[in-house]
Amino acid sequence: MGTHGKYGELETLHEWARLDFDWASAEARETAIETGRYVPDYCALYDVKAVDGEVFVTVPRLRHGVPATVNRVLARSNDTVLSPYPSWELNTHGSDCKGIQNALAIEIDPQRRMWIIDSGSHGMFSRSTHECPAKLVVWDMVAGKEVRRFSFPEELVPYRQGAMLRALVLDTAAGNSEDWFAYVADMMGEQVLVYSWREDSAWNVTHPSMKYDASAIAVEIGSEVVSFPTAIDSLAISPRSAPDQRLFFAPLSSFHFFSIATSVPAESHSRSDGFSR
Numbered sequence: 001m002g003t004h005g006k007y008g009e010l011e012t013l014h015e016w017a018r019l020d021f022d023w024a025s026a027e028a029r030e031t032a033i034e035t036g037r038y039v040p041d042y043c044a045l046y047d048v049k050a051v052d053g054e055v056f057v058t059v060p061r062l063r064h065g066v067p068a069t070v071n072r073v074l075a076r077s078n079d080t081v082l083s084p085y086p087s088w089e090l091n092t093h094g095s096d097c098k099g100i101q102n103a104l105a106i107e108i109d110p111q112r113r114m115w116i117i118d119s120g121s122h123g124m125f126s127r128s129t130h131e132c133p134a135k136l137v138v139w140d141m142v143a144g145k146e147v148r149r150f151s152f153p154e155e156l157v158p159y160r161q162g163a164m165l166r167a168l169v170l171d172t173a174a175g176n177s178e179d180w181f182a183y184v185a186d187m188m189g190e191q192v193l194v195y196s197w198r199e200d201s202a203w204n205v206t207h208p209s210m211k212y213d214a215s216a217i218a219v220e221i222g223s224e225v226v227s228f229p230t231a232i233d234s235l236a237i238s239p240r241s242a243p244d245q246r247l248f249f250a251p252l253s254s255f256h257f258f259s260i261a262t263s264v265p266a267e268s269h270s271r272s273d274g275f276s277r
Contacts, residue, residue: 019043022083039065061102061122069103097132105168114139120159166233173240190231205265212253
């Protein structure tokens with residue numbers, strides 16, 4: 001992979017034929033394969049973030065067989081593997097819900113804290129499991145400890161029906177980090193979730209533009225056309241220095257991008273004005 005442009009030629013830093021993990025031993029890896037805990041064909045990258053020369057990725061648990069859903073890329077002498085981050089323990093999925101069940105999106109803020117959005121539901125393409133509520137986990141990467149955990153209320157994210165939190169951006173424009181916000185694209189709920197660090201609470205913003213466009217659901221894969229109705233699944237935010245900071249979003253099944261001033265979702269109630277296309 002390579003191209004020329006303003007910043008020169010792109011360089012391939014890491015590549016895999018199949019994703020593998022930093023197992024304690026070869027025996028541990030074989031046991032994971034035998035028990036179905038690790039199915040290489042079911043492991044695929046989704047989100048990627050880099051900070052201070054380190055690269056972090058998510059591997060969604062869309063099927064059972066993904067041993068760790070948040071990982072640090074670890075380059076060894078003879079290969080590159082994924083090291084569960086911040087630990088194997090925090091990547092454990094199960095009915096106690098302490099671990100991260102299914103992370104699609106992560107962000108790293110200016111204070112070097114990793115914000116992890118956990119959909120709770122996992123295995124949607126095999127045996128769907130809806131035991132755990134969706135949650136936000138914030139990990140201090142410098143101190144090496146969890147500093148915030150917030151479970152989204154079931155009336156806001158009805159995880160028992162399946163949840164898919166696809167994207168995450170942080171609003172760090174305020175000088176005081178207590179006034180920072182997180183915005184989350186909730187595909188199943190067709191909404192944007194807003195989390196306030198100061199209030200330690202969340203609410204939603206809804207608008208028809210967050211739903212899928214029925215005229216844009218046809219997807220051509222090779223010679224086959226399939227119906228793939230997908231609501232909001234991507235987010236971006238304008239630079240902190242922008243005088244009118246905006247949150248951009250789009251459903252996968254759409255021909256348009258949309259935006260809203262961040263001042264609108266930052267208010268503690270649902271709003272449907274201030275949107276533009």
